[in-house]
Amino acid sequence: MKDVSETIESPKLNPALLYLNSLDSSHSRCNMRSRLLQIARILTDNPEAESLDLPWHMLRHQHIEAIKRKLVDQGKSPATVKLTLAALRGVLKAAFNNGDYSSEELLRANNVKSGRGSRLPRGRALSAQEIAALFAACRDGTPAGVRDLALFSLMYGAGLRREEVVKLQGENFNFNQRTLRIIGKGDKEREVPLPEAAVDHVSNWLKVRGNDEGAIFCRILRSGVVRRDMGLTAQGVYHILEKRYLLAGIEKCSPHDLRRTYATTLIDKKGDINLVRKLLGHSNIETTSKYDKRDEKEMRRAVEDLWMPV
Structure with missing residues (x-):
């Protein structure tokens, strides 16, 4: 060619x-x-x-x-x-x-067809114990620890993409109503409720950061100085999570795995995929269905009932 x-x-x-x-x-x-x-x-x-x-x-x-x-x-x-x-x-x-x-x-x-076939989705959902360990790894008494705890609480507690979380500013939050307004993919806006603990973690971070304009999540120098004028990047979120999961002693996970955990947990507990679709900001429910792991659990239970000689 x-x-x-x-x-x-x-x-x-x-x-x-x-x-x-x-x-x-x-x-x-x-x-x-x-x-x-x-x-x-x-x-x-x-x-x-x-x-x-x-x-x-x-x-x-x-x-x-x-x-x-x-x-x-x-x-x-x-x-x-x-x-x-x-x-x-x-x-x-x-x-x-x-x-x-x-x-x-x-x-x-x-008219050129993309082809057939599919692969299992990459990534994984974290267990409750892993989420607890990840959050505990942030409680180190440093400004970065306070920031990272707030960061993860929104990615896990509101299902945010890393590109969405780095764009957040104070005006996106309604702390009285415990809601968050997000501009997601395709410039689509959605509003999601926040867990009370997530609001507390973000409030604690704002006490450290201050209420100056700009990105909520910003860089912190090794000296501990908070650079409010330097917002985190999506790649920066990846490196922060990598540091914390290593400290937590849990298996490798990606920023999207926190969003995946949010989705699979809600589908498993509530069973309403369309509700979760709206919370995630998906246009197509087929995208959301990839996070539905209930059939996998049923298949595992079915296989466990299979008798096999030892």
């Missing part, structure tokens, strides 16, 4: 950059950029390619089919293939909007 990257000059505006700039969050932009780099490496036959400056407007149906086959041959999961092709379609749509790609070619590109 090397010929695709060596044809005539690229259009005036790089549609890959136009597409990436249209995405809502830095996390989405980083994720989709990595997908497009995978495609760029296939197109240029260069496994170390780092440039998105390619003639995307020259891609045709047969090229996209070849990209899909290459991804499958590389052992990419069905979800990865689907997401990578979605990123490519976003670029081609940007090229179309820029006047560099025809509607007929866009239709043909969109």
Whole structure:
């Protein structure tokens, strides 16, 4: 497929950059950029390619089919293939909007099927004992410990994504009503109730941080100085959790695992997936159903009833 990257000059505006700039969050932009780099490496036959400056407007149906086959041959999961092709379609749509790609070619590109198959979701739900150990690891008498306890209490107690929690400001909270207003994926707003303990943890952190404007969760220097002018990043949340789960002596977990624990616990206790869908901010209930582990428990009980000679 090397010929695709060596044809005539690229259009005036790089549609890959136009597409990436249209995405809502830095996390989405980083994720989709990595997908497009995978495609760029296939197109240029260069496994170390780092440039998105390619003639995307020259891609045709047969090229996209070849990209899909290459991804499958590389052992990419069905979800990865689907997401990578979605990123490519976003670029081609940007090229179309820029006047560099025809509607007929866009239709043909969109007709490329992502393929079948599925994989079990990655990640895990934490046990109640692990949540308790994680929270206990934050109670070290330091400003960072107070902050991290408040941070985790919202990610676990309100099911927040790390990209959502780093954007929180004082105006998002209604402490009297114990509610939190969140701007989530797709610029969709939702309001969720907060556990009383989560409100207490956030209030304790604000006593340390102060009520200055800016991100609620900010950086703390090694000296203990709270930098209210430097908000945490989504990657920073990942590193904070990594530090705390190691201190807690529990198995590896990710920030999304706290959201996963929130969802699976509520579904298990309440049994109302649609209610949990609203709390999580999902548009599609099928997304929420991935957190439903009740069938797994039934299958385990069924297998335990199976007699087997020893």
